[in-house]
Amino acid sequence: MSMKMRALRIMLMIMLATLYGLSGVGDLARAEAEDSTPQIQRAAKVNTFNRLLKPPSERNLPPAEDGIHDPTSEGTYLLQSPREAFDSLPKSNSGNRVDWVKALEEKYIEPRFDRFDPEKKPMVFDLNIVREVKGSMPDVVYPHKQHTEWLDCSNCHPAIFIPQKGANQISMASILMGEMCGVCHGKVAFPVSECRKCHSQNKTAEAKN
Amino acid sequence: MLTNPEKKHLIASSVLFGILSVWLVLSSPVAAEYADVVLNKRAEKEGMRPVIFSHWFHRIRFRCKVCHSELAFKMRAGANEVTMADIIEGRFCGMCHNGEVAWSVENCDLCHSGKPGLESQIKGSHETGGPGIW
Amino acid sequence: MTRWFMILFAVLAFLSVSAPVPKAFAEEEPKAPPVLKPKKAGVESRLENVKRLLEVSSGADRVKASGNADAIAKREEAIAAMVLAEESFKSKDYKESNEFLGQATTLMFEAVRMVGTGNVSKEKKLDDYNRRAASVNILLEALERISTEKKSGREVETQKDAIEAKVALSKTLLEEEKIEEARRELDEAYELVKVSIEELRGGDTLIRSLEFATKEEEYDYEIDRNDTHRMLIDVLLKEKRKTESIDNMVSKFVTQSESLRKEAEAQAAKGDYETAIATLDRSTKELVRAIRSAGVYIPG
Structure with missing residues (x-):
């Protein structure tokens, strides 16, 4: 193995080790005093890390370990851990790993629609917009219903979408750049890697041709 | 026990490790919760930690519309000009964090809880390169 | 030199497995x-x-x-x-x-x-007002279109008149610098227009079919589809491409796709959109292959 490769590997290991052990930065002195485990054994533990997939243990970390909250601030430890909050909520494969739409539908959560009035209900609007797309990619179904559970018409109309047939040029590229659906999807709502959640209507046999 | 030269190495490596940790912490969005927002337009300039706003915590309690219509927060990270005086006087966060709807803001560290040096942005999602960030 | 790295690594490894996690704090219910x-x-x-x-x-x-x-x-x-x-x-x-x-x-x-004034600054209020007004106006336009489409008749006309009256009153109040009252009228108009649209459109499904007026328009669509898939490679495969064998395979398809895209662009430049569309389609298919080869099944 060349020196460059070795250095690269070590860099990688440092990164992995740091991910695991952010809170141990100040403990070097202790490490020196207690470190008596054979080196091979110690290395083995680090090497079980699979860098292709974030293991569940690294998701929804408590604030002090999430990489953005300051672990040296006492306030950080008073904040709720997402893992604990999500424990009872329906799961999904991306984002927070919570299926928020299902959580709302099945009343796992009951977020208020009005700042003061817990009884106020949203005006749910049941209108589906189907957008045909090319290829064997299923067509997009946009349900106003699930969206109006969370949002008001004015959140999207007209700043993001003009409520008129043919008036909105939507493209995946713009969504990926954070425009159109991408204002929320990929930031706070489920990310665009969940193709099937929007491209949900399979084409009929004749339409495929 | 470690020999003398080994101790020297250890010290050197500790220093390197420290530098790397800082670099990594500042540069890596690794574990931040999806949709967490860092607000640091003013905070650090004025000597406070950046503010971390957790979407997940708030959406369990309120629908998007409450903050993004009633409280008139624009749906773009960085698009809202919020000062501490605003909040104390009951605007923006202060519309709820006033001891009535939610706890009042006497404990600074609950919101000013971010690591120093963080940039204002929304965390945890795929990197969008476009104007959607601002 | 080697020993230096080994020691460094040993320390790191130890730190990583022994790092204390503040469990008791972290799981405390606030x-x-x-x-x-x-x-x-x-x-x-x-x-x-x-x-x-x-x-x-x-x-x-x-x-x-x-x-x-x-x-x-x-x-x-x-x-x-x-x-x-x-x-x-x-x-x-x-x-x-x-x-x-x-x-x-x-x-x-x-x-x-x-x-403090206890109030939002005038500029912000005005900004919020204008955004809400834009919503009301665009929804009113939509209501008119829907009403024509559905031949809804008198009842909706009456509703529309009431909404328009509120919007007009709101405008007058704004001119008189009574921004709070203006906003209140506007919000009422907003609630009414929402209800009217819901009554007419609730339960509907609208289909935006894929039709192109010209071949050039279809070509633009294909360019966008191609860009999209190229971006998806970055979004979906960033982690997976860290594995050399996967990265090699993905790169092979991507290179293939890029050369087809260039070909298509050249064809389009000559005005041959029909061929360009077919070439772009092939280019996009290569990108779909790249994504699938890395183990992410996407429809295409």
Whole structure:
């Protein structure tokens, strides 16, 4: 193995080790005093890390370990851990790993629609917009219903979408750049890697041709 | 026990490790919760930690519309000009964090809880390169 | 040199497996409001924070510049409480220090509220008004279209008239600088237009079919589809491409796709959109292959 490769590997290991052990930065002195485990054994533990997939243990970390909250601030430890909050909520494969739409539908959560009035209900609007797309990619179904559970018409109309047939040029590229659906999807709502959640209507046999 | 030269190495490596940790912490969005927002337009300039706003915590309690219509927060990270005086006087966060709807803001560290040096942005999602960030 | 790295690695490995996780803290349910336990470090940090609140915060600036004697006196009271907090801190009574800090904060908040308008700035109000007005107008237009489409007749006409009357009144109020009243009328109009649209459109499904007026338009669509898939490679495969064998395979397809795309662009430049569309389609298919080869099944 060349020196460059070795250095690269070590860099990688440092990164992995740091991910695991952010809170141990100040403990070097202790490490020196207690470190008596054979080196091979110690290395083995680090090497079980699979860098292709974030293991569940690294998701929804408590604030002090999430990489953005300051672990040296006492306030950080008073904040709720997402893992604990999500424990009872329906799961999904991306984002927070919570299926928020299902959580709302099945009343796992009951977020208020009005700042003061817990009884106020949203005006749910049941209108589906189907957008045909090319290829064997299923067509997009946009349900106003699930969206109006969370949002008001004015959140999207007209700043993001003009409520008129043919008036909105939507493209995946713009969504990926954070425009159109991408204002929320990929930031706070489920990310665009969940193709099937929007491209949900399979084409009929004749339409495929 | 470690020999003398080994101790020297250890010290050197500790220093390197420290530098790397800082670099990594500042540069890596690794574990931040999806949709967490860092607000640091003013905070650090004025000597406070950046503010971390957790979407997940708030959406369990309120629908998007409450903050993004009633409280008139624009749906773009960085698009809202919020000062501490605003909040104390009951605007923006202060519309709820006033001891009535939610706890009042006497404990600074609950919101000013971010690591120093963080940039204002929304965390945890795929990197969008476009104007959607601002 | 090798030993240097080994030791470094050993230390790191040890740190990573032995790093203490503050479990007890992390899993503590925050009561509202979460209370800071008066421990030394916490109180020290709060002292710093409260000092900033009293001296340099936007609120402090506002009080200092206000010329409002009551507010300035309130701030002085807050500063006095903070001095007491500092003294308690020095004599290691963190509980008491924390209590004084609480008082200082509350007093300072009162001072800020005394000089504040308690209102959102006029510009922001106007901005919010304009955005809401844009919503009402666009929804009114939509209501008109839907009403024509559905031949809904008198009832909707009456609703529309009522909404338009409210919008007009709101405009007049705004011109008279009565922005709050103007907003109230506008919000009522907004609620009405929402209900009217829901009554007409609720339960519907609208289909936006894929039709192209010209081949050039279809070509633009294909370019976008191609861009999209190229971007998806970055979004979906960023992690997976760290594995060399996967990366090689993905790169092969991507290169293939890029050369087809160039070909298509050249064909389009000559005005041969029909061929260009077919070539682009092939280019996009290569990108789909790239994504699938890395184990992410996407339809295409």
